[in-house]
Amino acid sequence: MPLPAHSVQGEGQFLIDGSFGIALEGYTDSRLLSGKLRFLDVLSKETGIPLRGEAQSKQANFTIKTAGPSRPVQQVVEDESYRLEIMATHVELTAANPLGVLHGLQTFLQLVRVTPQGFSVPVAAIDDQPRFPWRGLMIDAGRHFMPVPVIERNLDGMEAVKLNVFHWHLSDDQGFRVESKRFPLLQEKGSGGLYYTQKQIGDVVQYARDRGIRVVPEFDMPCHTSSWMVGYPRLASGAGPYQPTSRWGVLDPAMDPTRESTYQFIDRFIGEMTTLFPDAYFHIGGDECDGKEWDANPRIQAFMHAHGMKDDAALQSYFTARVQKLVAGHHKIMEGWDEVLQPDTPREVVIQSWRGQASLAVAARQGNRALLSTGYYIDLNQSAAQHYLVDPLGGDSASLTAEQKARVLGGEATMWSEYVTEENIDSRIWPRTAAIAERLWSPQEVTDVASMYRRLAIVSQKLEYYGPQHLSSTLLMLQRMSGDSDPESLKVLAAVVQPPFGYMRGGLRNYQSFTPLNRLADAVPPESETARKFSDLAKLIAAGKASPQQWQEARDWLVLWRDNDAKLQPLLARSELTAELIPVSQTLSQVAAIGLQALDDLQNHRAADAATREKNLQLLKAASKPQAVVLDMIAPSVGLLVKAAGAQ
């Protein structure tokens, strides 16, 4: 995963044992050498066979042939193709440059499995290249700071699924996260002490390059800038003074687009940042301006009047155009969220569409290149399937001409961090981002959701060999919540609940940036695998298509959930973090009991009386609403069973 563009499976398998050895032929460089060592490390982890030591007698049964170098700074359009030929006794990986080699190595690692003969890879010939050249993951380090090890292990995960752009959201109202030497008050006053040093930035850029990943920095402006104004109130449109904020949402502070000093500041700032970030692109954000500070400032109103600007959008457009020139002056290509798109936006500006797929098509028609993030908002707790079926060239973009379609560079998963910390961010990013990565790499017609989930489960497991801690973090958090080293009954509950969808969570409690995220909604993955599997069973049963084994499986699950409450209750009361789950556990038990009754009714071809059915459906409806900030994901499926039983 992602599925290769072309592959032909053969007979037999290539065995991996201690004599495994790699030969590099043709062009070579330090990135290929370190890529080889990293490959051997992961392969050792996948197999438990030591492959790094050189003392062992090695034969080269894995040959890498690289035709030439890739660019000193990775470009958007470089050849990323490779050919991987796996024969029974020998493997050959061929690519035009190191980028293709890195991708081919990942494909090989994904194919490793344990068999009765040992660890092996099936014989196959794979010719592969990406569908889109820009396949990204954005991490928001502004709202919750993410230490360097978090970034690094997610870059490891990105490499595994062939993502090639790390979009680093580095400033927001809650924090400014980069050390500036020209404007040191940015981090000194605006970060609460949590920021990346310039040395660390350089390390991350190198770490990413080693993995075939570009790093695109984002400094969001003119809004989402409260943290800048703590140290530099002159940038602001309001009177100040400004404090770092711990609130979420669209806040009022905005840079003053009318003062020349604002542009002088930005110019010098971009000048400093472009020395840290070698990528050709520079993201200036540009989203979510509420305009309140502009409206309240008579001087700004006078400026707008004098320049014939009829609204705040026109003022922002003026700001964006000025900043675009500054970015271009530093030899960078500007990128921005779709708010920056105006009819007169220079053609070289890249638009990142987040408010709907329509803006992507508008940009492409207008001649701008564009990226899709609408539908890839992994902070909204949608399913992998939902993300998977969003296509950058679907929806409004399907009707683009070939030339316009070529302007759609790809897409980016966006990990906004209101409700994630360094502890649980991995479980929000992985494994679902692998499904998005497949959408952006594999041919458009690869859309089989069942196949995607089958392969996603394997990739999810393998990712733990790379670095992401998406699976292990959940258990640690449940242990901590309960004070119990093996909280079996809490795990049973945790497996069938999810955090609320979309932007619902902010309405349920008063969350701020320092609110501990250490409860069940934070510990469980955004998509319950158990609930998904039970939903599949319920649909089969309701449709009269389930096998006896599937009936039994559904019954076993429901019995487990019905009886779990009695075991779990004593545990819940012992901890402040779990006490709120007392009704959640009770509800699950009730839901399961209703489900068991519905199964009985279906099996005996008998319907409950209408009053009982209505009562049960009401209860299930109530159970489907958030309780203690989690959703019971079983209730909707039980509703299906109750309706099916009633329809007999």
Add this chain to the structure above:
Amino acid sequence: MPLPAHSVQGEGQFLIDGSFGIALEGYTDSRLLSGKLRFLDVLSKETGIPLRGEAQSKQANFTIKTAGPSRPVQQVVEDESYRLEIMATHVELTAANPLGVLHGLQTFLQLVRVTPQGFSVPVAAIDDQPRFPWRGLMIDAGRHFMPVPVIERNLDGMEAVKLNVFHWHLSDDQGFRVESKRFPLLQEKGSGGLYYTQKQIGDVVQYARDRGIRVVPEFDMPCHTSSWMVGYPRLASGAGPYQPTSRWGVLDPAMDPTRESTYQFIDRFIGEMTTLFPDAYFHIGGDECDGKEWDANPRIQAFMHAHGMKDDAALQSYFTARVQKLVAGHHKIMEGWDEVLQPDTPREVVIQSWRGQASLAVAARQGNRALLSTGYYIDLNQSAAQHYLVDPLGGDSASLTAEQKARVLGGEATMWSEYVTEENIDSRIWPRTAAIAERLWSPQEVTDVASMYRRLAIVSQKLEYYGPQHLSSTLLMLQRMSGDSDPESLKVLAAVVQPPFGYMRGGLRNYQSFTPLNRLADAVPPESETARKFSDLAKLIAAGKASPQQWQEARDWLVLWRDNDAKLQPLLARSELTAELIPVSQTLSQVAAIGLQALDDLQNHRAADAATREKNLQLLKAASKPQAVVLDMIAPSVGLLVKAAGAQ
């Protein structure tokens, strides 16, 4: 854990929430500041409450008062005491120097637990100091190289249990692990590419110092030196040429003690290494010389004859005395394994006793200071209880005078690495080393094994917040072995088997340094917690002292084990790594069935006929022997039940 020297528990608790804040009073330095940040990090992990950011309004409800500095290079005898007073609204930690502060912070972290009111620490007053000044963990990076992150996370674990000496075994027959600039062929020819750079050594020394831990390097000589001789055959007593070896055991290669060039080399080498390792002590190994190369070399024999040396021990003694002068010349105190002890060994040499507790007493009587490692060999898969009950001042040392006892500095757990890799080393070190740490820190009369195991379970869980991966690694290895992301039935089997005790394993298969350690014996912890608990139950039942609940618990376990085989068998055949477990799983099922029959017999006050009993005991005896390099730890307890049933 370790239990404090003195503590008085009060009423109430100190609550930890987002307003938690620390004030440093009195002396302060960078180590205290970084210790504070590290403390906040672990506390954040323990609670999930963000405590690092400075933007939050903080009150200082935790005051640290430090009287003065500790030594620039940590000494063996420094004041490590502290006083920790936990009141309902305020905590005060007082110490003479930063070492005591670091220890007191760890005590606080261990007391954190979740309650109905939230995370809290019980009100208490603790006055604490260590019983012994030298509390160590040795890691053998010679046989299997251990990358820096492995060392660092184990230093984190050491800090948590107040160990203060990291003994780094850096060279052995299989590998030379430090970069030498004076003698670069040491690492270039002798490490297979797996060694620490001088920069990394410096980083580890600093990392350890930050945690109140001394780093004592060991370069084992004159034997265990094959890896030196690959690059520098002139050091050897044999003709050479030498190759890196992958075999385990006592090998023949030995330095030539008769050539002046040997001492010139060692002198220059020690000179270089002492610039890397600031500690006052320098360990020269000195163990396990078989003397074969000396015996076979006529020149060496002639030298011995000319100098009136009657045996190889005398020759080694001569070598040791020469090296001791070189070590002293570089202003270091020599340390060695107990083989280096001779009647004329200079009094300043520190003896590390590994061949029995007797040599410890001999050394102390003779006027040498000494350390105990006999009984703390954590590579031998003994139980925590066995290690726990070994006292440096027990056995032969109990009869020492007070003055002689004062020469016993403490002890060290030794993690030899024939059968560990970077992947499973944590699960060999932890949690058992915490029991040894308690032996070396807490008062001698603290010997309650049941209390130790209760607290060890809590510490084991907490250690995962620090860095050691002793719990998570087992699951990953079982997943890999089986190719199954949730190998439930394999976990059931894994929970009741152990790797073989002592030196038995080497006799069961041909293990070499490149043999993959990826099977069940490598994945499971060295001490089965489940088997220990079942053994306790079986003893109670056999003694007629079990409650009805305990009877039921034993029965539930046995039913689980009896029925597990049917579920597990289909999984086992699918992987080369698990196929060998087919009979192991069958045996467990048989053992459990016999156990259930014995329980029935006991409950019904009826004895099986003698022939059946004899047959069952034979089967249990066979089941207690290693199969697929693991031991069934249930069989001996079932044997108890069968015997009890027969004795009715």
